[in-house]
Amino acid sequence: MNPLAQDATAAAKRTGLLSNQIIINGGKPLRGRINVRGAKNLATKAMVAALLADTPSVLKDVPAISDVRVVTGMLEAYGVTVTETGDGELTLDPKNVLKAHFAKIDALAGSSRIPILFCGPLLHRLGEALIPDLGGCRIGDRPIDFHLDALRAFGAVVDKSYEGIRLTAPEGLHGANIDLPYPSVGATEQVLLTAVLAKGVTELKGAAIEPEIMDLIAILQKMGAIINVEPNRVIFIEGVEKLSGYHHRALFDRNEAASWASAALATGGDIFVEGAKQQELMNFLNIYRKVGGAFDIAEDGIRFWHPGGPLKPVVVETDVHPGFMTDWQQPLIVALTQAEGRSVVHETVYENRLGFTSALIEMGANIVVHEEGLESISRRVPRRPLEQAAVIIGPTPLHGADVEIPDLRGGFSHLIAALTADGQSTVSNIGIIARGYEHFVDKLETLGADFIYEG
Template sequence: MTTLLSGGAASAPTPGGSSETILVRGGRPLIGNVTVTGAKNLATKAMVASLLGDTPSTLRDVPEISDAQVVRSLLEVHGVRVTDGAEPGSLILDPSAAVSAHMEEIDAHAGASRIPILFCGPLLHLLGEAFIPDLGGCRIGDRPINFHLDALREFGAVVEKLPSGIRLSAPEGLHGANIELPYPSVGATEQVLLTAVRARGVTELRGAAIEPEIMDLIAVLQKMGAIISYEPNRVIFIEGVDTLQGYDHRCIFDRNEAASWACAALATDGDIFVKGAKQQEMLTFLNVYRKVGGWFDVREDGIRFRRGGDLKPVTVETDVHPGFMTDWQQPLIVALTQAHGRSVVHETVYENRFGFTDALNKMGADIVVHHEGLEAEYRRVPRRELEQAAVISGPTALHGADVVVPDLRGGYSHLIAALTADGESTVRNVGILSRGYERLFTKLADLGADFDILD
């Protein structure tokens, strides 16, 4: 059965639903308003943090995405009572009856998510053991969990590798540690924070990630009673405490989604007001947006995005915060196919993150990926062995094609490219987009996108 969503209709698949293929009729600018709520990269971690409290927690502006549903299911498997709050988008999380869960249950509910690794610290404090199934996630590189396991060992955890996953235990409890990350990994920083707050003694973390979502997680933990301070040069100190209480917190907005809509306005020559977007957390993105020829208007309740004239080429290096996010480069590259000249994007955070450009070339783009990276005279970000570079020459007219979504951000880029292109495109495996984009198809329809949901 085909469900029609065209020109503002309002029937959309639910997160994690069965909708996998859509037919897109492109060539129309996206115009209108969208609202972004809580950040995927904060909400899911704050939900895990509720395990650390002795009383229930309330989390507000939780995005309606499948990753949040996965975490909810994993919490429930561990005996946490999760209920919807009175305010739309709010959850009440009560860990008072938390119990250990079987590996099979964790694996069944985790699906492709990598979130179970962050349950380890709280569960070791609460139950003395934790399990990690084989981890999934987007196929954008190796993304090893060695940083996590090494940190947990420093806290005193015993790591046992099994055929079905990894079992961790803490027979003598967890203690503070001196940890230096070889790279400012967001996930590993979250791991240390969630573990150190109830470990005995003081933890010093060097080389920490300092993304806005990390700062928001620190705010959550401080509300619970944690003692956390951070200094220049990526140093965080955590003084362990015996007990923590529940929190009441509203999630920081999702800057990844906000940037995605901004790039969609550029690519389709549209005009999109992103309600809930804020300037401070997007300063680096906004600078690049202006350089490429985008126009934006910062308002009290959001930011309006559109073109300011012909698009211009830029050179971008992805980096950890406060640099240009790796999640921003993929939708930006779609817009750069319409820029007049040669743009270069240096990807320094993940390896193999330019695979999505194959589909763009199939649609008429001129993108060349240099798998060993490119030398550049002016570099702000130190070169890494894993880095690659994409050279985008434009403008090129995009045309419809049959494409398959490879991962979350690359898949969104495919969708925006299809909406930019002339003619019809079939975009398959779009169900993965529900991991990070709330009510995506409803929002697209509200912006005037013309598409059919095929299954």
């Protein structure tokens, strides 16, 4: 079994999926009501933040996804007691933090990139941290150099060993001046989680300002941190002597909400996404409306539907927040295969995030990926090295096919394509989708999808 299939199978088992493969009979609109809970990109980081406290933390709206299971396992390996105290509610007690056995961490790390964020908290609590080989989605070059450079600036000593990368802080951690060359979400989280207990003041320039980052800052402030967010992506963190546990409800998962919205559009359906909120989806909603999708915003969620008539082509440029998220373009591209005319998606964040389109082409889509991107006089996002562009000509009917899921968002996009297509599709490695989409099989059933498992 190849590593991708191994990770998918492990993720499927963690979340209770009956199989790592699903057979879908497409061509049926998705209709109904589903809910989204806390964001994968916040909940897992909030769990790591609990390591910094001297009292228990309570996190609500935690999604039942594989990545949460991975972080739970890692926290427990380090002596943190993780208790499910309610539906989607976790209590995390870090009073007995201890060094973990390498084998336990290594067994979990292959399924996620979260372990790198344990470094700062572990250096504060234990004086050392070990990073094994990291997993995560294979969507491009996501080096940990930004993380290691930041940790060195705080005073950490980085050594490579046969086990991975070992970090120590023989003289403790101190404030630092850090200027990120790119507003990396992970590196920004690393700085925040390390700086809050470091001695002195940290100035972070070039910070990511995604909603999940702001929610993490809110959590750290609840714990006792002093963090000032300034204009122009600058964040100041004043180190404090100790932090206490937090009580927090996680921000909703805007990526999952946008994915279901695209599924409604592609299948000609009507989906109410309970828990979705307008503010964090504004750029997505603008594009959704331009394409021809309809939405209605309520207090408890957002209804997304295809109002009938032809869909319209659009030009989309992905970017860091507050731009159009890279995670949104993959599900949207499936809907764009049904739009009348030429759509263009400029992917400027990851250089391999358009690889999933090869399966769509096999299913009948007319898509050309330009590996070196495309010039355009109307570009708002500066052209970046390694960017790609996809040109989608529609509408094209999709037909069933055998599809192997390559990554999280691309995988959900393959599900949407199979649901949109005429005929039967076999989709394998669906465990990867369980990394970030809670109970997605149950939700498909709720929405009236026609599918069966294959053991």
